[in-house]
Amino acid sequence: MARYIEKLTPVSEALRLLKERVSPIEEWFDAPVWEANGMVLARDVHAPIDWPPRDRSAYDGYAVRSVDTPGRLKLVGSATIGSIPAIRLGPGEAAYVTTGGFLPEGADAVVPEENASVEGGHVIIDQRVEPGSYVDKRGSLVSKGQLVAKRGTVLTVLDIAGLVESAITEVPVYRRVKIAIVSTGNELIYPGEPAWTAREILSGKVVATTGAVLAQYLQDYVPWAELVHEALLPDDLEAVSWTVERLLPHADIILVTGGTGPSTIDLFYRLRDKLGGELVFRGLKVVGGKPTSAYIVDGKPVIGLSGYPISALHGFIRLVYPLLIHMGNVRRPAPPLPIVWAVLASRVEPKRPRPIKVRLRVENGRIVAEPLPWKYQKSSAGIGLVMADGLALTGEEPLEPGSLVPVLLYRAPAGWRPPIP
C-alpha cells in the first residue's frame, strides 16, 4: 500500500541535484553565422575589423570635398552600394552616392539629393557643408577587437543579420543538446484516419500527444537543442529499457513520458534497476508531479514525466527547461518563454506548485486570469486546455483575487492587441 507515496522533492532541490550531476556540453566549433540560428556562442565574439571598413554615405545624394562647398561641382560619376568606387574626387568634383555606399576617395561629406540641384553635368550646392556631414566614418560603429557578443548568447535571426552585416561571418558555437523522447503507455495509438481514430478513442485508446507537446515547446523555445529521436512504446519494461539503452549513445538527455497512475509510475522506477545508474529523485513536489523522476546513466539524465500533456509540460517548464539552459551553456536564452504577469480573478488554493488552466482577458490594460472551473483543472481534463488560454503557475500558498500570478501564455488574451502606440 502507498508504495509510491514517498518524500516528494521540491523543484529547486531536484534541479540542483541534476545540475550537480550533468555536465554542460563542451564540444564547440566554428560555424557560418547564417547556420548558427538558435545556437549558443561558445566564446566571446570580438570584431575582426573596424566597421564600417571605409567611410560610407548615410544618405542618397552627392559625395563632395567639403572645402569645395558652397559651389558648382562637376559630376564625375556615381558610387552606389555594392562595390568599392573606382573614382577619386579631385578639386571641384562630386559623385552621386546612395545610402550605405562607400565614399569615393577624396570625398569627406555627402549632400542629400534634396539639398542640391543638377544642371547639365554639374551639381549646385548652395550652402557650406561640414566635413563628415551625412557620412558614417570608418570604425564609427565598431572598432577592431571590440566585444560585440558574449559567450552564452543564443543567436537569434536578428543577431545573425547584425553580425553578418558587420562582416562577422563565422562564430564559435556549442553543438546542440540532443534530446530523445520516449512516450510509453499500453493505451497509446498513433492518430490516423479521423473516424477510425475517434472509434479507437471511444474504445479507451489514447492518441499519443504528450510527446508532440514537448517537441513543440522544444522547437519554439529551446532552439539550442535538437530532437534526435521519438519513440512510442507499450508499458513494457523490456521494450522501454531496450529502447532507452539504444538511445543513450545518441542523446544527451532522454525524456520518458507515461506513468500517469501509481501502477505505471513503477515502470519508470524499475527501468533504473534494468539500466543501472544513480537515482536522483523520485517524485516532484508539484501537483501531477509523482511520475516526475530522474536518474543518471552514463552521465546522462533520464527524466520521467507524466503521460498527461499538461503535467508533462509543467515538468518541462519547471525542470527540463532550466536543465537545458544549464546543459546548453546558455546565459541569455532566446526566444524568451511566453510567461507574463496576470491579475488573478478568483481565489486559488494550490497546496503544491501547479499549473492552473486560466482564461485570459484584458481589463484596463492589464491581463486578468480567470481559473477554469475545478472539474477542468484535472490533468485528465484535456478539454480544459482548449477552453483556456494559458497556465497560471502557482507556488504552494493560497492566492487571493487581485494577486499577480505568472501565466504561461499559449494564445493571446481575449481582447488583446499588441500595445503598440
Added chain:
Amino acid sequence: MARYIEKLTPVSEALRLLKERVSPIEEWFDAPVWEANGMVLARDVHAPIDWPPRDRSAYDGYAVRSVDTPGRLKLVGSATIGSIPAIRLGPGEAAYVTTGGFLPEGADAVVPEENASVEGGHVIIDQRVEPGSYVDKRGSLVSKGQLVAKRGTVLTVLDIAGLVESAITEVPVYRRVKIAIVSTGNELIYPGEPAWTAREILSGKVVATTGAVLAQYLQDYVPWAELVHEALLPDDLEAVSWTVERLLPHADIILVTGGTGPSTIDLFYRLRDKLGGELVFRGLKVVGGKPTSAYIVDGKPVIGLSGYPISALHGFIRLVYPLLIHMGNVRRPAPPLPIVWAVLASRVEPKRPRPIKVRLRVENGRIVAEPLPWKYQKSSAGIGLVMADGLALTGEEPLEPGSLVPVLLYRAPAGWRPPIP
C-alpha cells in the same frame, strides 16, 4: 528634387485602407486535428459526444458497487486504460482499475488502492463509499453539442491534445495564407564560405538577411500562414515585375523588400506602373517607413518593405502582422507576439513611431529598457541588433525616463528568470 517626400500615411490609416481592399481567406476544409497545428478554425466546434463517453476511474484502485461497502469483495478481474472492460460486477464483486480506465458495468465507485487491502482473491474495504466516489461520470466534462472552440481560434498543440483526447478528431479550418517574399538589391549576395563572404562584404556587398528575418517571424508567430516562395533579385524593374507576375497566381500576399534609399524606393513605385493595380499608400509614417508602400493587384496586396532588417521587421509587426490576422480570419492569435511592457531608462524623442534598440535588465522585478546610444539606432547600424535585446516600439511623443513602453523581446532580459514560484 524631393520626389519621394510625399504625405506619409499613418499606420492605422494604411491598415484600414488595406483591410478594406483585401478579403480574408474563404476556402476551408475539414482536417484531422493533428494536422491542424497553427491553423484557424473556420467554424465553431461543438462536441460530437458526451465526454467522458462512459464512467471512468479517477484513480488507481478498485471499482466497486457502493452498496457493497464496507465489505470483503471478491476480486473478479481488472479494467485498465485502453479498452472497454469485458467484465460486469455482480453483488459482492470488485475489479482492479487504473486511472482513466472505463468502469466495468455495475460499478459506481472507485476505492483508491491505498484505502483497501488485498487478501487472497479478495479486497477488504473498511469504510462506506459514496456512489460516484473517484469516478469521472459520463458527460461530466463535456455534453454532446457543447461549444468547445470558437471560429477564429488558432489551434495550438495544447488545443490539439485537448480536442483529440475528447474524441474530436476532425476540425474545419481555413487554408493557410500564402506568402511570397521577394528581396531586391543590386548589392545583395547569398552567403557562402565564411572567408569569401567576409571579403565580399568588405567590398560593399550585403548578405541578404532581411527575407530571413521576415521568414523567421512568420514561422514563429504566424503559423496560419505559409511561405510559398522566396526570391532574390537585382534592382531591376523588368526582373522584379516578371517575378512578381509569376508569383501572383500562387500567393495571397507578396512582400517586396529593398529600396532603403530614395533612388531604389522608386523601383517599387514603378513596379506598380508595370503590373497595374491600385496604389493604396506610398510611405508609412514611421521612422524608416518611406520604402513601406502597398498596392493591390488582382485583389492581392503587394507590400514594399525596407531592405534593412530592423525597418522591415518594424513594418511587418505594425502593418503586415495585423493584415495577416485579417486575411487569416484570426480572432485569437497564437502564439502571442513577444511584446511586453518595460520601464524606459532614458528619455527618447522618437518624433515618428519607431523601433528603438534597447538593452533590457530586470530591476525590482520590472523589466527596464535602456536605449542603445544614438549611433546604433540607425537602421543601417545592424550591429546594434546584436547589442540589444529587444525593440521598444514608440509613438510620436517624447517619452520620459520611467514611462512604460512596449518592447518586442527577441531574447530574455539580463538577469531574467521566468517568475515561477
